[in-house]
Structure formats: structure tokens, C-alpha cells
Amino acid sequence: MNATVKPVVGVVMGSSSDWDVMQHAVAVLKDFGIAHEAQVISAHRMPDQMFAYAESARERGLRAIIAGAGGAAHLPGMIAAKTIVPVLGVPVPSKYLRGEDSLLSIVQMPKGIPVATYAIGEAGAANAALSAIAMLATTDDALAARLEAFRKTQTQVALDMKLPT
């Protein structure tokens, strides 16, 4: 993304090992030409940097934060605790519990600090990006038209599906 364009969507993940999943969010943002940033931020391993990221998010112009983490996935909830920018949580599949631990860690937020929680894995990452785009499209008619076109294309692909019968 052009460094002079201020990012409006932040993509963060607890480890570089989450990239295989989280790249699917970044790919969707790129496809739609959304100014974004992507980086590793961990609530557990770098709490001070996580706080600074969340506390500065709104004034830096972020309008949504997509946060992916695996296992004891506290990152999305902790970011949400420190900013009013909407946080979209992506449960990353974990080594031993297939991401069910990640999902439950992210989705079971206490009342008052919401994290919108998506499906485990790459579909969740892509859908989080599409939701961020839908949020931005509420005040951007050109982006809304691109999102409508994307949906139409997807519908056509489904209509054209053939089974090997």
C-alpha cells in the first residue's frame, strides 16, 4: 500500500505464525483498494506496544481493526478494551485444539466490550475484511458499488457451478 495513504483498517495478529490465515484478510483489503496496515501485536508478549497501538488507533484514522490470534486469544478483546474503534476478531487455528480455544477466547466477551467474532481460519479472516469494507461503505458510495459488484460476481459463480453427475 502507498506509504503516503493513511491506513483506515488495521490488521494485527499475535504472531507471524498467524500470517497464513490473516493474509486472507489483507488480500481482500488489497482487492478493494483499502488503505491498510498489517503487523504483529501481542497482548501477551508485548502488552505495552499493544496498549499504544489501541490507544492511538482512532486518532491515527483507523476505522476498523481486524485482530487475529490463536490459543488463548486475548489480543482482540484487549485491543477492544483500549479503543472504541470496532474490533473484528479472527480465531486462528491452534496446534492442539483446532482453533476452538481461539474461537471461545474471542467470542465470550463480557457485556460492554464487544468483539465481532468470525469463523475459525481463512474464511473468517476474509469475512472480517469484507465486514470492515461494509462498514466503510456505509459512508462511501463508490466502495458500496464495488461491494455490490463483488456480491453479483459471487452469485454468478455460484449459479454457474456444475456437479460431476
Ligand SMILES: Nc1c(C(=O)O)ncn1[C@@H]1O[C@H](COP(=O)(O)O)[C@@H](O)[C@H]1O
Ligand atoms: N493469542 C496470542 C497472543 C495474544 O492474544 O496476545 N499473542 C500471541 N498469541 C498466539 O500464540 C499463537 C502461537 O504463537 P507462536 O507461533 O509465535 O508460538 C499464535 O496463534 C498467536 O496468535
